[in-house]
Amino acid sequence: MRIGAFWIAAALVGLVIVVATRLAFSNEYFFFAAYVVLQYIVLSTAWNILGGYTGYINFGTGAFFAIGAYTSAVLHKMPALLKTFDVMIPPIPLPVMILVGGVIAGVLGLGTGYLTLRLRGVFFAIATLAMTVVVQTLIVNWDYVGGSRGIYIIRPAQAPLGGSYIQYLYTLMMVLSVVSVGIARWIERSRLGLGFAAIRDDELAAEAGGVPTLRLKLIATTLSGALMGMAGAPLPYYVTYLDPASSFNLAYAVNSVAMPVIGGMTSWIGPIIGAVLLGTIQQLATVTISSALNLLIVGILLILFVIIAPNGIMGLISARQRRRAAIIEAAVQQRQAA
Amino acid sequence: MNLSSTSDGALLAVSGLGKRFGGFVALESIDLTIAEGERVGLIGPNGSGKSTLVNCLCGTLRNETGTVLFDGKPLDGLIAHERTRLGLARSFQLPKPFHTLSLIDNLRVPLLYTVNARPGHHLPDSEVRTRCEELLEAVALAEKARRLPRDLTQVEMRKLELARAVATEPRLLFADEAMAGLSPSEVEEIIAVLLRLNQQGITIVLIEHIMRAVMSFSTRLLVLVAGQKIADGLPQEVVRNPEVERAYLGE
Amino acid sequence: MVSVDLLINAIVAGILLGGFYAAVTVGITISFGMLDIANIAQPAFILLGSYASYIITYYVHVDPILVGVLMLPVFYVIGMAVYRLYYYSFELRGEQSIQGLAFFFGLLFVAEVSLVLIFGVDYRFVEAPYIGPSLHAGIVDLPLRMLIPCLVSLIMIALLQLYLSRSFIGRAILAVSQDGLALQLMAASPTRIKQIAFGISVATCSLAGTFLIIIQPIEPSIGRDYIGRIFAICVLGGMTSFPGMVAAALLIGIVESITATFYGPSWAPAVAFGFLLITLAVRPAGLAGR
Numbered sequence: 062m063r064i065g066a067f068w069i070a071a072a073l074v075g076l077v078i079v080v081a082t083r084l085a086f087s088n089e090y091f092f093f094a095a096y097v098v099l100q101y102i103v104l105s106t107a108w109n110i111l112g113g114y115t116g117y118i119n120f121g122t123g124a125f126f127a128i129g130a131y132t133s134a135v136l137h138k139m140p141a142l143l144k145t146f147d148v149m150i151p152p153i154p155l156p157v158m159i160l161v162g163g164v165i166a167g168v169l170g171l172g173t174g175y176l177t178l179r180l181r182g183v184f185f186a187i188a189t190l191a192m193t194v195v196v197q198t199l200i201v202n203w204d205y206v207g208g209s210r211g212i213y214i215i216r217p218a219q220a221p222l223g224g225s226y227i228q229y230l231y232t233l234m235m236v237l238s239v240v241s242v243g244i245a246r247w248i249e250r251s252r253l254g255l256g257f258a259a260i261r262d263d264e265l266a267a268e269a270g271g272v273p274t275l276r277l278k279l280i281a282t283t284l285s286g287a288l289m290g291m292a293g294a295p296l297p298y299y300v301t302y303l304d305p306a307s308s309f310n311l312a313y314a315v316n317s318v319a320m321p322v323i324g325g326m327t328s329w330i331g332p333i334i335g336a337v338l339l340g341t342i343q344q345l346a347t348v349t350i351s352s353a354l355n356l357l358i359v360g361i362l363l364i365l366f367v368i369i370a371p372n373g374i375m376g377l378i379s380a381r382q383r384r385r386a387a388i389i390e391a392a393v394q395q396r397q398a399a
Numbered sequence: 400m401n402l403s404s405t406s407d408g409a410l411l412a413v414s415g416l417g418k419r420f421g422g423f424v425a426l427e428s429i430d431l432t433i434a435e436g437e438r439v440g441l442i443g444p445n446g447s448g449k450s451t452l453v454n455c456l457c458g459t460l461r462n463e464t465g466t467v468l469f470d471g472k473p474l475d476g477l478i479a480h481e482r483t484r485l486g487l488a489r490s491f492q493l494p495k496p497f498h499t500l501s502l503i504d505n506l507r508v509p510l511l512y513t514v515n516a517r518p519g520h521h522l523p524d525s526e527v528r529t530r531c532e533e534l535l536e537a538v539a540l541a542e543k544a545r546r547l548p549r550d551l552t553q554v555e556m557r558k559l560e561l562a563r564a565v566a567t568e569p570r571l572l573f574a575d576e577a578m579a580g581l582s583p584s585e586v587e588e589i590i591a592v593l594l595r596l597n598q599q600g601i602t603i604v605l606i607e608h609i610m611r612a613v614m615s616f617s618t619r620l621l622v623l624v625a626g627q628k629i630a631d632g633l634p635q636e637v638v639r640n641p642e643v644e645r646a647y648l649g650e
Numbered sequence: 651m652v653s654v655d656l657l658i659n660a661i662v663a664g665i666l667l668g669g670f671y672a673a674v675t676v677g678i679t680i681s682f683g684m685l686d687i688a689n690i691a692q693p694a695f696i697l698l699g700s701y702a703s704y705i706i707t708y709y710v711h712v713d714p715i716l717v718g719v720l721m722l723p724v725f726y727v728i729g730m731a732v733y734r735l736y737y738y739s740f741e742l743r744g745e746q747s748i749q750g751l752a753f754f755f756g757l758l759f760v761a762e763v764s765l766v767l768i769f770g771v772d773y774r775f776v777e778a779p780y781i782g783p784s785l786h787a788g789i790v791d792l793p794l795r796m797l798i799p800c801l802v803s804l805i806m807i808a809l810l811q812l813y814l815s816r817s818f819i820g821r822a823i824l825a826v827s828q829d830g831l832a833l834q835l836m837a838a839s840p841t842r843i844k845q846i847a848f849g850i851s852v853a854t855c856s857l858a859g860t861f862l863i864i865i866q867p868i869e870p871s872i873g874r875d876y877i878g879r880i881f882a883i884c885v886l887g888g889m890t891s892f893p894g895m896v897a898a899a900l901l902i903g904i905v906e907s908i909t910a911t912f913y914g915p916s917w918a919p920a921v922a923f924g925f926l927l928i929t930l931a932v933r934p935a936g937l938a939g940r
Contacts, residue, residue, distance in 0.1 A: 268479040
């Protein structure tokens with residue numbers, strides 16, 4: 062499918078799902094749960110651009126995600142703050158917050174990448190793991206956003222587009238999902254994606270082949286970080302109480318690694334499969350089992366898949382297809398020889 | 400015959416190049432020049448620094464001392480992909496294919512990122528694909544164009560490796576031990592490919608252990624021992640050099 | 651005007667802290683520095699050591715450090731088992747980087763969540779006669795709960811260094827770290843050697859974990875603070891050198907201690923991370939490839 066056609070198709074699918082679900086479900090709970098699943102589609106797809114396509118593993122999803130959330134918190138408080146200086150501005154609309162959150166998270170990605178990407182991928186991974194703690198420390202020490210006590214965010218009275226505010230957040234997250242998946246697929250088919258794959262397969266050979274590896278890696282980290290920040294931007298309005306403990310929750314870090322690994326890292330479909338599968342299971346499970354047990358299962362699944370099926374569900378499917386094709390080919394050759 | 404050409408007009412002029420790893424001196428003050436169109440053989444015992452020299456010239460490693468001029472332009476500070484874009488290419492001793500990409504895509508990478516990245520040059524997609532197929536045909540791999548590198552035999556991997564280097568449309572190609580472990584007929588195959596490339600105008604530096612191949616291929620022979628260049632001249636004369644004989648005693 | 655009293659005590663506390671950090675890091679110096687295995691689950695093993703001390707001393711009133719020593723063989727076996735799994739799953743397949751990292755990350759995560767499920771998020775601590783009292787030398791306070799672990803840690807590291815440089819297996823480990831191929835030519839199996847080395851690296855966590863719970867009360871999430879520290883110290887110390895690692899540990903301990911005293915304790919993880927970034931930025935030549 063040509064790339065323009067894909068964008069239109071994806072947008073249509075998203076639109077249809079949004080309209081249908083908003084008409085069909087009056088119970089708000091569906092939208093609460095669906096928001097989380099869509100959020101994980103964005104996070105997994107974003108992670109996979111750097112992880113699956115380029116081969117650099119990022120353990121710091123929590124940091125980028127929380128930066129997006131806290132940028133929104135800062136912007137939410139901005140009108141009140143400026144009012145004390147007699148500057149009047151209207152409340153900042155959420156889509157603008159999403160964009161700003163994306164930019165700031167993108168800058169963080171660029172910075173982290175610039176400092177560590179000239180070295181082996183291992184050091185980048187370690188740096189992202191350590192970075193989450195540091196960003197959390199900074200937020201905890203920043204009173205303007207509530208520090209460790211957290212901050213209450215009041216949703217606007219009116220939701221644009223009618224319906225409840227949660228339905229609005231759900232719609233926004235669907236838009237982000239479509240955008241991120243569209244970007245991922247565009248990358249896959251473009252020269253950029255080929256460069257990423259070359260870096261992943263053999264960075265030295267890629268560099269010798271003319272690929273500007275550092276520049277491409279920085280593009281990947283910036284883009285990936287920006288999308289993660291955008292996924293986090295609506296969070297304050299979703300939870301209405303934002304605090305470091307929950308926004309830096311390890312759940313984001315481990316899910317954004319587990320979902321692409323389990324779904325399959327080589328194409329745009331894998332993260333969606335992983336996010337929908339694991340996300341839905343987790344949403345259903347939190348009602349019955351504790352969230353810690355929930356996360357334990359995700360962690361164990363990650364380890365199992367990494368050991369047994371490193372190419373994820375998509376990998377298992379395509380392996381099966383290849384085996385079938387090989388069997389058929391062997392049978393055909395046998396028949397020809399007879 | 401003027402064997403050590405002056406740096407005017409030389410394609411590659413290296414002077415005083417040195418490289419150390421901690422306390423270990425891998426290369427010590429290497430001087431050499433390569434003229435356009437030459438077929439230069441580079442030989443030396445294991446560990447003498449041949450691959451290190453190639454790595455330094457191509458930008459994979461950074462040399463501490465010395466200057467390198469390529470077509471009169473200094474290469475200091477340029478990293479590997481920039482040097483490739485200037486026209487320096489190399490194949491790797493142990494083939495490093497892009498293992499999740501088809502053979503065609505393996506060649507598309509250097510075409511899109513080197514040839515298409517040079518100023519002025521812009522091959523449209525259809526031409527890129529044609530060029531990839533031509534390159535594969537030149538090394539008799541056209542049939543396996545859609546396959547993955549893991550379906551290739553040893554000699555086919557070596558040929559892919561060369562094809563990838565050639566895809567960058569280089570002016571100077573370093574073929575780093577492209578024939579190790581191959582049978583005599585396979586060695587002939589690779590030599591034929593390299594001779595053809597040289598006839599098309601690519602200057603070639605052949606780093607090799609197989610003496611028969613090096614002797615028949617090279618117009619000039621360089622010998623590296625323990626990080627120092629100990630001989631540089633006509634192949635027949637170099638092999639009679641007593642120092643060279645000593646270095647290869649027991650080989 | 652900075653109080654000299656406070657500064658000197660901060661430095662001394664930092665030295666003691668640094669001695670402890672060395673124990674925490676020596677395992678990584680072996681597994682990452684020498685074997686090139688990025689075991690980011692190291693903090694999880696340390697916490698395991700801490701909780702093991704906690705549980706055992708809860709039921710049997712022995713000295714925690716003794717528990718740490720007695721548990722050394724248990725952790726050694728765990729380490730060997732983990733390496734086996736890692737070897738068969740990743741090293742054999744040749745896909746070390748991304749899957750291997752994801753594996754250890756999974757271990758780190760599963761360990762933390764399991765500890766939360768079993769022990770909850772309350773702080774746990776152990777009791778011993780030296781937890782509480784301090785030595786006083788002039789204006790300097792030496793809390794025993796920091797002094798003793800620091801001393802035992804340095805002894806442990808010195809013994810390890812002796813082992814590595816004198817015993818056959820120890821020297822084989824050093825050889826493997828430089829050139830696995832050379833070892834194969836000596837007809838020793840690098841895999842077996844690496845297994846032993848990794849086992850040792852995890853065994854150190856038994857004692858390191860005990861030190862941790864002596865120095866401060868623990869809860870499952872404090873493992874995260876240690877990632878940055880461990881790798882910063884390892885890299886700063888030159889990856890494979892024990893003396894370098896100890897020096898780096900002391901340096902980071904002192905800077906952290908001074909930062910904590912004058913700016914508050916919550917900034918401590920940022921110090922180690924800052925060191926990590928600076929080291930990575932300044933010494934790329936020694937780190938890109940080996």
